[in-house]
Amino acid sequence: MSQIADPTVVPLRDPTILERLGSSMVSLGRFLRGKPLGGSGLIVVVIFIFVALLAPFIQRHDPDKIFEGPNPDYKANPTVIELARNPDVGSPVVVEQFVEPSSGHWFGTDKFGRDIWSQVVHGARLSLIVGLGASVIAVVGGLIIGMISAYYAGLVDLLIQRLVDMLQAIPFLVLVLVFTQITERSVLNVVLWLGVAGLAITTRLIRSAVLGVRESEFVLAARVVGASDLRIMIRHVLPNVVAVLIIAFSIGIGAYILAEASISFLGAGPQGIPSWGQMVQAGRGSLDLHPWQTVFAGAAIMLIVLGFNLLGDALRDVLDPRLRGA
Amino acid sequence: MQGYIIRRIVGAVFVVFLVGTFSFFAIRVLPGDFATASLGLDAGSANAETIAQRKADLGLDLPIGEQYANWLWDTVRLDLGTSFLTQNSVWYEIGRSLPYSLELGVLIMIVGFTVAIPVGLISAIFQDKALDYSLRGLAILALAAPVFWTAAIASLVVLQWDLFLIDVIGQPHLWEDPGRAITWYLIPMFAGGFAGTATTMRLLRSQMLEVLRQDYVRTARSKGLTESAVIIRHALRNALLPVLTVMGVTIATIIGSQVILENMFNIPGIGNKVLTSLFSRDNPVFQSVVLIIAVFTVLTNLVVDIMYGVIDPRIRLS
Numbered sequence A: 001m002s003q004i005a006d007p008t009v010v011p012l013r014d015p016t017i018l019e020r021l022g023s024s025m026v027s028l029g030r031f032l033r034g035k036p037l038g039g040s041g042l043i044v045v046v047i048f049i050f051v052a053l054l055a056p057f058i059q060r061h062d063p064d065k066i067f068e069g070p071n072p073d074y075k076a077n078p079t080v081i082e083l084a085r086n087p088d089v090g091s092p093v094v095v096e097q098f099v100e101p102s103s104g105h106w107f108g109t110d111k112f113g114r115d116i117w118s119q120v121v122h123g124a125r126l127s128l129i130v131g132l133g134a135s136v137i138a139v140v141g142g143l144i145i146g147m148i149s150a151y152y153a154g155l156v157d158l159l160i161q162r163l164v165d166m167l168q169a170i171p172f173l174v175l176v177l178v179f180t181q182i183t184e185r186s187v188l189n190v191v192l193w194l195g196v197a198g199l200a201i202t203t204r205l206i207r208s209a210v211l212g213v214r215e216s217e218f219v220l221a222a223r224v225v226g227a228s229d230l231r232i233m234i235r236h237v238l239p240n241v242v243a244v245l246i247i248a249f250s251i252g253i254g255a256y257i258l259a260e261a262s263i264s265f266l267g268a269g270p271q272g273i274p275s276w277g278q279m280v281q282a283g284r285g286s287l288d289l290h291p292w293q294t295v296f297a298g299a300a301i302m303l304i305v306l307g308f309n310l311l312g313d314a315l316r317d318v319l320d321p322r323l324r325g326a
Numbered sequence B: 001m002q003g004y005i006i007r008r009i010v011g012a013v014f015v016v017f018l019v020g021t022f023s024f025f026a027i028r029v030l031p032g033d034f035a036t037a038s039l040g041l042d043a044g045s046a047n048a049e050t051i052a053q054r055k056a057d058l059g060l061d062l063p064i065g066e067q068y069a070n071w072l073w074d075t076v077r078l079d080l081g082t083s084f085l086t087q088n089s090v091w092y093e094i095g096r097s098l099p100y101s102l103e104l105g106v107l108i109m110i111v112g113f114t115v116a117i118p119v120g121l122i123s124a125i126f127q128d129k130a131l132d133y134s135l136r137g138l139a140i141l142a143l144a145a146p147v148f149w150t151a152a153i154a155s156l157v158v159l160q161w162d163l164f165l166i167d168v169i170g171q172p173h174l175w176e177d178p179g180r181a182i183t184w185y186l187i188p189m190f191a192g193g194f195a196g197t198a199t200t201m202r203l204l205r206s207q208m209l210e211v212l213r214q215d216y217v218r219t220a221r222s223k224g225l226t227e228s229a230v231i232i233r234h235a236l237r238n239a240l241l242p243v244l245t246v247m248g249v250t251i252a253t254i255i256g257s258q259v260i261l262e263n264m265f266n267i268p269g270i271g272n273k274v275l276t277s278l279f280s281r282d283n284p285v286f287q288s289v290v291l292i293i294a295v296f297t298v299l300t301n302l303v304v305d306i307m308y309g310v311i312d313p314r315i316r317l318s
Helices: A017-025 A028-034 A036-053 A080-085 A116-151 A154-169 A172-182 A187-197 A199-214 A217-225 A229-240 A242-265 A276-284 A292-319 B002-029 B034-040 B048-058 B064-076 B090-125 B130-144 B147-161 B178-212 B215-222 B227-245 B247-264 B270-280 B283-311
Strands: A068-070 A093-095
Touching: A028 A036, A036 A116, A036 A292, A116 A154, A116 A187, A116 A199, A116 A229, A116 A242, A116 A276, A116 A292, A154 A199, A154 B002, A154 B247, A154 B283, A172 A187, A172 A242, A172 B002, A172 B247, A172 B270, A187 A199, A187 A242, A199 A229, A199 A242, A217 A229, A229 A242, A242 A276, A242 A292, A242 B147, A276 A292, A276 B147, A292 B130, A292 B147, B002 B064, B002 B283, B034 B048, B090 B130, B090 B178, B090 B227, B090 B247, B090 B270, B090 B283, B130 B178, B147 B178, B147 B247, B178 B227, B178 B247, B215 B227, B227 B247, B227 B283, B247 B270, B247 B283, B270 B283
Parallel strands: none
Antiparallel strands: A068 A093
C-alpha cells in the first residue's frame, strides 16, 4: 500500500543545482538571450579555445621564424667607413624588423622580425592552460581544505582560517612571484603554484558554503541514521555546494590569467612558450615608434579575461543570485 | 565590544606573525642565496671557501632554527637588520621607499574612489538604461585589462601627444615639488586607480540597487524629500558600508598593482623593493617589506572590522 505512490502528490523539493544549470544550459539560445553579456563572454572563450587548439593552422607563419628581406642599402664591397656607419651594409638581406601591420603580417613583426599574429595565436595556449589549470587546482584544493575546515570546526578550523588570512595578507602577485621562484619555471609548475596561491580565496568561499549546509536538517538526519563523516560530506554536503564550486572555478580564471601575464611581464613567467605578458614587455622597448606588439598582446589578454569574467558573472547570477555583485 | 576588539587584535597579531614566518622561510626555500649570487659575478674568484666565508659573514651558515629564532627575537625588538645588498639598515631602506609608495597608493585610491563612487551611484540610478550599460561595460573592461598594459598604452598616448616630458633624473616627493611629482605619478595613478576600484564600483552599484528597494527609502521618498537627499543621505550612506568591508581586499589589489607600476615607472617604492630583494635574495629586506605590506592590509581589515562593529552591532556577535 505504502509502496504505491500517489500520482497527485508531486514530491516537493527545490530543483537541484544540476537541474538549474541544466535548465539554463539545455537551450544555449535561451542562455544567450537571457544573459547577453554572459553569452558574449562564452563566445569569446570558445573562440579563444579554438584558436589555442588550432594554433598551428591559424598561425600564418612559424612564430619563431625570423623574416628577412632584401637590404635596400646593400653594397657589394663596402668601405670601412660605410661599414662603420651601417654594419648591415655588407649583407644582401636584413631582418625585417618592425614591419607595420599589412596583408603579409596582419599584426606586423617584432624587433627580431617574427610575425606578431602567429605569436599572439600561440600565446592563447599558455593563457588557457594557466587559467583553467590553476582554477581546477585551486577549486579542488579549496574544496578539500574548506570542507575539512567547516566540518570539523574547532581548532582545525581556526588554524586553517588563520593560514587563509595569512595568504590573503600578502598581495596575490607577490605570493605568485615567490612560489614560482621555488621550482623551475615550467608551464606545469607555474600552473600548480598559481593554483596554490589561489587556495585562500576558494577555501574561504567553499568553507562558508559548507557551513551553511552543515546545519541543515538533512545532514542532521544523515547523522542520526549513522552515516559516516566521509559519506555525509560526499553524498550530502558536496552536491549542495556544487554551485559555489562552479562559481569559484569560473570567476578565478581571469585572475590567474592576469597573474601569469603579470609575472611574465616582470620576466619571471614560464619559459619556453610564447606568453602575452612577456610580449607586452618585449614591445615596450620600442613602444613610441612600433607599439604593435604591446598593443595586440595586451589586447588579447584583456579580451580573454573579459570573456571569462563575463561568463563567470553570468554563471554566478544563474546559479546563486544571492552572490550577485560579490 | 571590548572583548570583540581584543579578540580581533590578537587574531591580527597572529596573522602578522604567520606572514613573517612565511616570508622568512619562503626566501630561504628559494634556490640560490645572496652569498653565492654576489660572488658569482666575479667568476673564478668564487671557490667554496670564499662562499662559505661570505655566508658566515651574512649569518646564512647558521642552522635554520637558530636563524629563525634570531629573526623572531630581532623582529619583536623591531630590529629589522641590515640589507645584504646596500649594507644600509633595513629601517633606512624602508624609510626611503615607503613615502613613495604611500604617495602613489593614496593617489591611486583618490583617483579610484572619486571615479568609482559617482559612477556606481549613477549606474544604479539609471539601472538598465544605456548609461548604466556603458558604465558597467567600462568597469568590466577596467577589471579585465592588465594594469601594465593600460599604463603602457597611456604612456604611449601621452608621449605621442608630447603633452609633457617625464623627468628621468629624480623622483621628487609631492611635498617637495607637487607639479613635477604629479607629472611623475600621473600615469601610474590613473592606471592603478581604474584597475583597483572597478570592483568597488560594481559592488556599490549592486548595494545601491538593494538599498533603493528598502522600506526606509520609500518612507524618505513619501515624506517628500528631494531625490538627491534620498539618494545621498539615506541610500548612499547605507550602501557604502559593505564597500568599506572590502577595503582590505581593495588595498591588497592596489599594493599588487603598485608592485608592477613602481617597476614600470622606476618609482623607488616598497613594491620595487619587493622585486629587487626577492630577485637578489636580500633576505632581511624581503622579510621586512613583506611584513610591512601585511601589517598594512591586516591593519586596514582590523580598523574596518572594528568600525563596522561599532556601526552595526549585529556583527560583533558572529
